[in-house]
Each structure stands twice: as structure tokens, then as C-alpha cells.
Amino acid sequence: MTSPSLDALFRPFKIKSLKLKNRIVMAPMTRSFSPGGVPGENVAAYYRRRAENEVGLILSEGAVIDRPASRNDPNVPSFYGDAPLAGWKLVVDGVHAAGGKMAPQIWHVGSTRNMMAEWDPGVPVESPSGLVAPSDPRGVAMTEEAIADTIAAFGRAAGDAKRLGFDTVELHGAHGYLIDQFFWAATNLRTGRFSGATIKERSRFAVEVVKCVRQEVGPDFPIILRVSQWKQQNYKVRLAETPNQMRDWLGPLVEAGVDVLHCSQRRFLEPEFPEIDGQDGLNCAGWAKKLTGAATISVGSVGLSLDFLRAFAGEGSKVTGIDDLLRRLEREEFDLIAVGRALLGDPQWVTKIRSGERSGLKDFDPAALAELF
Numbered sequence: 208m209t210s211p212s213l214d215a216l217f218r219p220f221k222i223k224s225l226k227l228k229n230r231i232v233m234a235p236m237t238r239s240f241s242p243g244g245v246p247g248e249n250v251a252a253y254y255r256r257r258a259e260n261e262v263g264l265i266l267s268e269g270a271v272i273d274r275p276a277s278r279n280d281p282n283v284p285s286f287y288g289d290a291p292l293a294g295w296k297l298v299v300d301g302v303h304a305a306g307g308k309m310a311p312q313i314w315h316v317g318s319t320r321n322m323m324a325e326w327d328p329g330v331p332v333e334s335p336s337g338l339v340a341p342s343d344p345r346g347v348a349m350t351e352e353a354i355a356d357t358i359a360a361f362g363r364a365a366g367d368a369k370r371l372g373f374d375t376v377e378l379h380g381a382h383g384y385l386i387d388q389f390f391w392a393a394t395n396l397r398t399g400r401f402s403g404a405t406i407k408e409r410s411r412f413a414v415e416v417v418k419c420v421r422q423e424v425g426p427d428f429p430i431i432l433r434v435s436q437w438k439q440q441n442y443k444v445r446l447a448e449t450p451n452q453m454r455d456w457l458g459p460l461v462e463a464g465v466d467v468l469h470c471s472q473r474r475f476l477e478p479e480f481p482e483i484d485g486q487d488g489l490n491c492a493g494w495a496k497k498l499t500g501a502a503t504i505s506v507g508s509v510g511l512s513l514d515f516l517r518a519f520a521g522e523g524s525k526v527t528g529i530d531d532l533l534r535r536l537e538r539e540e541f542d543l544i545a546v547g548r549a550l551l552g553d554p555q556w557v558t559k560i561r562s563g564e565r566s567g568l569k570d571f572d573p574a575a576l577a578e579l580f
């Protein structure tokens with residue numbers, strides 16, 4: 208089989224006010240280099256370096272909203288308050304000066320513990336029903352008032368993103384954190400309007416967040432929502448077992464104002480419903496696009512042999528080819544592709560891919576997680 212051309216990856220993309228020079232997105236990656244919640248010059252230089260090297264859209268690491276228990280790590284950045292927002296202004300200005308585009312990923316961790324270190328925020332952690340996972344209680348169930356305040360805090364963060372000059376905003380609705388704890392039946396045992404037996408009912412919290420964000424950013428500013436079937440609490444869990452359930456989950460979110468669904472998979476090559484379209488079938492982003500009509504971002508093990516959880520276990524990954532990715536982009540299965548570790552470990556990954564100089568590509572060494580370069 209001949210290698211597909213790189214054109215599908217280096218075509219521009221436009222949605223509302225956002226124009227991208229290519230289809231490559233830097234995946235959001237928590238780096239914990241922002242003591243006191245403030246991203247400093249080292250963080251600005253890290254993102255700028257990726258923009259200088261042709262990344263189309265940079266998604267920041269998760270940055271937490273203005274709620275007492277929104278973080279589970281003292282060194283992740285905040286997205287509220289004067290000093291953190293001044294830090295983010297430096298970040299986005301640097302990315303723009305280098306010709307890049309950027310969104311912050313705004314985040315509330317819910318009751319989820321930090322994967323890397325035990326840390327406690329010193330206030331009760333909050334979640335839909337005071338659970339991290341089935342039979343794993345932690346913290347308190349949110350009151351209606353806490354929910355309303357949280358929705359408003361997501362809205363304010365998105366409004367601040369636009370005011371600071373970011374090009375779009377991503378809401379973290381994946382991986383078992385707060386928004387996902389509302390989606391997941393096992394962690395959402397509430398009664399009332401933010402719960403219910405169906406995924407459509409449990410999407411209501413996210414729908415309210417999206418509507419509030421839309422109110423703050425206006426009609427032309429794209430909103431990205433990151434979602435995942437899997438949870439860090441249980442990798443086998445699926446919110447949607449069928450395409451119909453997926454439509455019930457994601458359709459209302461797109462109607463509420465989401466422009467781009469960022470469908471998180473550990474390996475983008477895995478088909479979402481192989482019983483329907485086979486082992487080479489559409490992946491999660493492919494099905495999300497087909498069912499909702501929204502633009503989608505795919506992600507997971509691009510250019511690397513093993514999935515990212517292995518990096519947390521201290522394992523490296525080998526360079527692999529990207530022909531499968533190019534074929535899926537040519538077929539327009541999804542619109543954009545996010546790249547995580549390959550870009551964390553090598554700011555020049557995009558320019559190397561573009562030049563075709565594959566011998567310059569680096570294997571992923573988990574030691575890179577300890578440094579910001």
C-alpha cells in the first residue's frame with residue numbers, strides 16, 4: 208500500500224471565528240508547574256515553543272474554575288483571580304506572537320483524586336452524589352446552590368478566556384471529573400433535574416454549563432467540549448452502549464451550543480461500535496460527528512506505540528507511523544487530531560512530520576513528564 212499524502216493533515220480548518228492553519232491540536236496535558244495556580248514565564252515559553260513549531264491549535268492543561276474544591280493538585284493553574292489570569296494573558300500573547308491559536312481547558316475535578324500524589328484541598332470535595340466511583344464515597348453531594356454557582360463559575364471562566372484573547376475555549380467533560388460524574392449513572396444517584404435513568408437526563412448539568420458559557424462568549428466564539436466513554440475510575444465503563452444512546456448523550460450538548468466535540472480515546476484506532484461497522488469502523492469522534500453533525504477532534508496514541516496511561520506507569524513508547532491517521536483524515540471521519548505525549552516530548556513534532564524526516568522523531572521517554580521544555 209502506498210503512503211497517503213500529508214495534505215489531509217495540513218489543510219486549514221475554520222469554524223465560526225476560529226481559523227486554523229492545519230488539523231493538529233496539542234492535547235490538554237496537566238503539567239503541575241503553576242505554583243499558587245499561576246502560570247509563569249516557563250509555562251508561557253513551553254506553549255509558545257509549540258506554536259513556533261506549527262501546532263495548529265493548542266489546548267492548555269486543565270485550569271480550574273472558581274470553586275473551593277475545583278482542584279486536586281496545588282500546582283495546577285487556576286483560571287480565575289488576578290495573578291493567574293495575568294499569567295494566562297502572557298501565555299496567550301506568546302502563542303499569538305508565534306502565529307498560533309489557543310484555548311484554555313477549563314476544569315473542575317469533582318471528587319476525583321490526583322493520580323500522581325495524595326493531596327487534599329482542605330475543604331470538602333464536591334460531586335453529584337458524594338461518590339468517586341460506585342461504593343467509593345468521598346466528600347459531599349452538591350446542593351442546588353452549589354450546582355448553580357459551579358455553572359456560573361464555568362461561564363465566568365469562559366468569558367475571561369474570550370476577554371484575555373483566547374481563540375476558543377474547551378470544557379473538560381471527560382475522564383471521570385465533575386461534568387463526567389454527572390453523566391455517569393454510577394456517580395450520579397441524585398433525584399431531581401440533574402439526574403435520571405437516561406443519559407439524556409444526566410447530560411442536563413453539562414447542558415446548563417454549555418448554555419451559560421454560550422451566554423458569556425456570544426454566538427461566534429467556538430465552544431469545544433471534551434468527552435470520553437472511559438473513566439479513570441474504570442476504563443471499561445461506557446456512557447453510550449449504542450449509537451442511539453450516543454445521540455441522546457451528545458445531541459443535547461450540541462443543541463445547547465457545543466461546536467466541537469473532543470472525543471477522548473486512549474487509542475484513536477479503536478472502533479467505537481465494531482459490532483456495527485467492523486474492526487476498521489468509525490472511532491468515537493467518527494461516530495460523534497456522524498450522529499450530531501458537529502465538528503470533532505480525535506486523539507489517542509498518535510505517532511506512538513503504547514497508550515498514555517503507560518506513561519504514568521513509567522513506561523516509554525516507540526515512534527510509529529501515521530498512515531492510518533492520514534487515511535482517516537482523508538475520509539473526513541473527524542476534523543482535527545489531538546496529539547499529546549509526542550508534542551510533550553518534542554516541541555518540533557509537527558515540523559518533523561511535515562518535512563517527512565521521520566528519522567528525527569523521538570520515542571517518548573516518561574522522564575519528560577518531570578520537566579517543562
Ligand SMILES: Cc1cc2nc3c(=O)[nH]c(=O)nc-3n(C[C@H](O)[C@H](O)[C@H](O)COP(=O)(O)O)c2cc1C
Binds near residue numbers: 234379381514518545
Ligand atoms: C501528562 C499528561 C497530562 C494530561 N492531562 C490532561 C488534562 O489536563 N486534561 C485532559 O483532558 N487530558 C489530559 N491528558 C490526556 C491527554 O489530553 C491525551 O488525551 C492523552 O495523552 C492521549 O494522547 P497521546 O496518546 O497522544 O498522549 C493528559 C495526558 C498526559 C500524558
